[in-house]
Amino acid sequence: MKCPHCGSSRIKKAGKLKRKYQVRQGYRCKDCRRFFVERDGFEGRHYPGEIIALVLHLFVEGLSLSKIREIVWQHHGYRPADSTILxxxxxxSKLLKRFERKRMPKPRVKGRIHLDEVELKVGKKRATM
Ligand SMILES: [Zn+2]
Incomplete structure (x- = not known):
């Protein structure tokens, strides 16, 4: 492994970085003294859109993560990590939810009316007490 800043191979371990699903080893370069994190090649942006689309399709079909990885590896030569797939x-799913909310404004209106009724009842109770 080499320092990405200066290319030196004189590096030492310098603590671990916790991320959402993974822990990565951090390193400090002995020459330029800068800090960097090991690269595992599993960043989402390195995958073509068709691979991501395929993985999502297989996931929606109900396949397990290990099965999805096996298919993507055997047919396309990519090895996305479980954390990447997730x-x-x-x-x-965030995109989908945003889309659904935009398309269905009615439940919100219903909720407001219901809330107003509750407030009204509470108000009446207080008035009679
Ligand atoms: Zn360096």
């Missing part, structure tokens, strides 16, 4: 699924 990241894709999470950002995808």
């Amino acid at each position: 990241d894709w699924v999470r950002s995808y």
